[in-house]
Amino acid sequence: KAGVTQTPRYLIKTRGQQVTLSCSPISGHRSVSWYQQTPGQGLQFLFEYFSETQRNKGNFPGRFSGRQFSNSRSEMNVSTLELGDSALYLCASSLAASSDVTGELFFGEGSRLTVL
Amino acid sequence: AQKVTQAQTEISVVEKEDVTLDCVYETRDTTYYLFWYKQPPSGELVFLIRRNSFDEQNEISGRYSWNFQKSTSSFNFTITASQVVDSAVYFCALSRFLGNQFYFGTGTSLTVIP
Numbered sequence: 001k002a003g004v005t006q007t008p009r010y011l012i013k014t015r016g017q018q019v020t021l022s023c024s025p026i027s028g029h030r031s032v033s034w035y036q037q038t039p040g041q042g043l044q045f046l047f048e049y050f051s052e053t054q055r056n057k058g059n060f061p062g063r064f065s066g067r068q069f070s071n072s073r074s075e076m077n078v079s080t081l082e083l084g085d086s087a088l089y090l091c092a093s094s095l096a097a098s099s100d101v102t103g104e105l106f107f108g109e110g111s112r113l114t115v116l
Numbered sequence: 117a118q119k120v121t122q123a124q125t126e127i128s129v130v131e132k133e134d135v136t137l138d139c140v141y142e143t144r145d146t147t148y149y150l151f152w153y154k155q156p157p158s159g160e161l162v163f164l165i166r167r168n169s170f171d172e173q174n175e176i177s178g179r180y181s182w183n184f185q186k187s188t189s190s191f192n193f194t195i196t197a198s199q200v201v202d203s204a205v206y207f208c209a210l211s212r213f214l215g216n217q218f219y220f221g222t223g224t225s226l227t228v229i230p
Contacts, residue, residue, distance in 0.1 A: 043207065
């Protein structure tokens with residue numbers, strides 16, 4: 001069974017640009033979450049999607065957005081990039097049985113974004 | 117508010133030693149889940165265990181064991197007879213019973229020296 005796939009794995013952008021990261025969850029998983037990992041702040045929750053609807057959102061500015069498609073694949077977008085957005089962005093999928101129940105997260109290898 | 121504290125930032129042990137990674141959590145919820153994840157250098161977080169707040173039984177899986185104590189809000193992780201392959205960053209996490217939002221500790225970097 002294929003795991004969570006994230007693309008691209010590495011990317012370099014400059015300040016002011018925007019970036020789109022993609023995540024393909026494990027087949028059958030309907031919940032997709034995104035986390036930002038930095039040395040200073042650790043792992044921080046960005047948002048979670050279930051059946052194309054955002055149902056949880058962390059404390060990040062509006063420059064961070066996401067969406068989920070009908071096949072459960074998800075994208076996150078960061079606009080007007082800042083130096084502080086340099087991080088490893090991790091996507092995780094979960095076999096949540098319903099729209100609320102918590103399931104264990106299965107993570108991808110992440111997309112490492114460097115903002116110059 | 118939910119919070120997870122992993123006071124040990126870095127630990128080094130010699131191969132075959134036992135090591136315990138500490139995790140203390142804060143929540144006002146009566147029902148919640150606790151997790152441990154391992155992050156090797158590749159970056160992918162690997163799920164190790166999930167425990168719900170109803171179940172305080174300790175669990176053992178091979179060389180790994182977990183000690184959940186609600187009275188002290190702790191969920192510690194012990195590796196017995198450590199191996200070089202155990203070298204990684206280990207994260208403890210808490211989630212509410214409903215909703216898939218996880219709160220992670222800052223992680224403990226474990227180095228096992230051959």
